[in-house]
Amino acid sequence: MMKAITLSHEDRVYEVAKLVGEDSHGRYRLYRCRVPGVDREYLLQIASEFKHNGSLDKAAFFLRELKRVADELEAEYNRLEPGKMLNYHLSFPELVDSFVCEEQGNRRVNVLAFRNVDVIKRLVPIANIVEIDALRCDLRSSAWVMGKLLKILVLTQSMKVVINQVNGANTLLDADQHYVVIFDWADSEIQSGEILAAVARREIGNAAFTVIDLLGGDYKTRTFPEDESESAAYAEYTAFLLGMADGHHKDAAKAHRDFYAVVDKYWSREFYPFTTHPRSR
Numbered sequence: 001m002m003k004a005i006t007l008s009h010e011d012r013v014y015e016v017a018k019l020v021g022e023d024s025h026g027r028y029r030l031y032r033c034r035v036p037g038v039d040r041e042y043l044l045q046i047a048s049e050f051k052h053n054g055s056l057d058k059a060a061f062f063l064r065e066l067k068r069v070a071d072e073l074e075a076e077y078n079r080l081e082p083g084k085m086l087n088y089h090l091s092f093p094e095l096v097d098s099f100v101c102e103e104q105g106n107r108r109v110n111v112l113a114f115r116n117v118d119v120i121k122r123l124v125p126i127a128n129i130v131e132i133d134a135l136r137c138d139l140r141s142s143a144w145v146m147g148k149l150l151k152i153l154v155l156t157q158s159m160k161v162v163i164n165q166v167n168g169a170n171t172l173l174d175a176d177q178h179y180v181v182i183f184d185w186a187d188s189e190i191q192s193g194e195i196l197a198a199v200a201r202r203e204i205g206n207a208a209f210t211v212i213d214l215l216g217g218d219y220k221t222r223t224f225p226e227d228e229s230e231s232a233a234y235a236e237y238t239a240f241l242l243g244m245a246d247g248h249h250k251d252a253a254k255a256h257r258d259f260y261a262v263v264d265k266y267w268s269r270e271f272y273p274f275t276t277h278p279r280s281r
Contacts, residue, residue: 007044009109010085012035013036018031018044024169026185027044028052030044031043031044036037039118041110047107049104050105052107052108052212053100053107055186056109059184062161064095065161066185067091070088071087071157072208089115090116090247091151091152091155093181094274096114098110124173125183129276134278134279138275140272140275141274142214143267145180145211146208146211149210150204150255150256153256156188157253162203163187163188164188166210170183185235188252200250201249201250202247203252204249206245208242222242224238233262240258240262244259
């Protein structure tokens with residue numbers, strides 16, 4: 001537990017509050033924090049030990065690169081389609097600050113925010129919905145989650161970046177705003193050449209596994225909750241998910257297009273509330 005109530009860097013002061021989690025590898029801890037006079041919550045990520053500074057430094061590097069590329073793509077898209085947005089920025093945390101804190105044993109601190117999200121508890125890991133809340137979502141809700149995960153992979157593949165942590169624990173949802181955020185980028189890698197097909201298939205497959213689990217499906221038996229079988233979309237939609245999990249897709253952009261070719265047959269793209277049901281035990 002951190003002893004300090006506040007941390008300072010340059011002209012910024014961070015009031016550290018409740019511990020909300022830690023990395024499964026023990027590399028960092030997460031605390032809610034606030035900046036005096038700002039009506040917004042942040043996440044303060046601090047290395048658990050000095051030796052783990054490199055992991056947070058690496059995560060900060062990738063968040064900066066993601067923002068740089070997302071800014072460039074947004075500017076180009078706005079030039080071609082004035083008034084429209086790609087919104088890649090919504091798929092990763094905003095790096096507010098990154099520094100080495102002397103009063104905390106020279107451990108690295110990253111301060112993170114989430115665009116258009118003022119209250120951190122609105123963001124929930126998919127793993128918590130599945131394992132703690134024991135809930136599953138319906139087909140249509142899963143479609144926007146899968147679509148946004150594929151959109152993130154379109155961005156990372158264009159950057160030759162492999163996330164290496166596409167899973168339910170590292171995927172945050174803001175159900176009310178339809179946000180899907182990949183949180184931790186500390187294990188990401190930049191490839192010197194094209195991403196290997198096997199690696200690309202794995203990343204897309206892991207996204208599909210995450211959504212199959214959220215749906216309450218069972219990949220091994222290739223089955224999904226019985227009540228969903230009444231949906232007109234059931235057979236084709238679940239077959240596409242299973243195909244991605246099987247490794248049939250290596251190009252995220254093509255997978256994204258093909259996925260929405262299926263989705264658009266059955267559902268409009270209007271806002272649909274995130275709908276859940278109890279998981280069968």
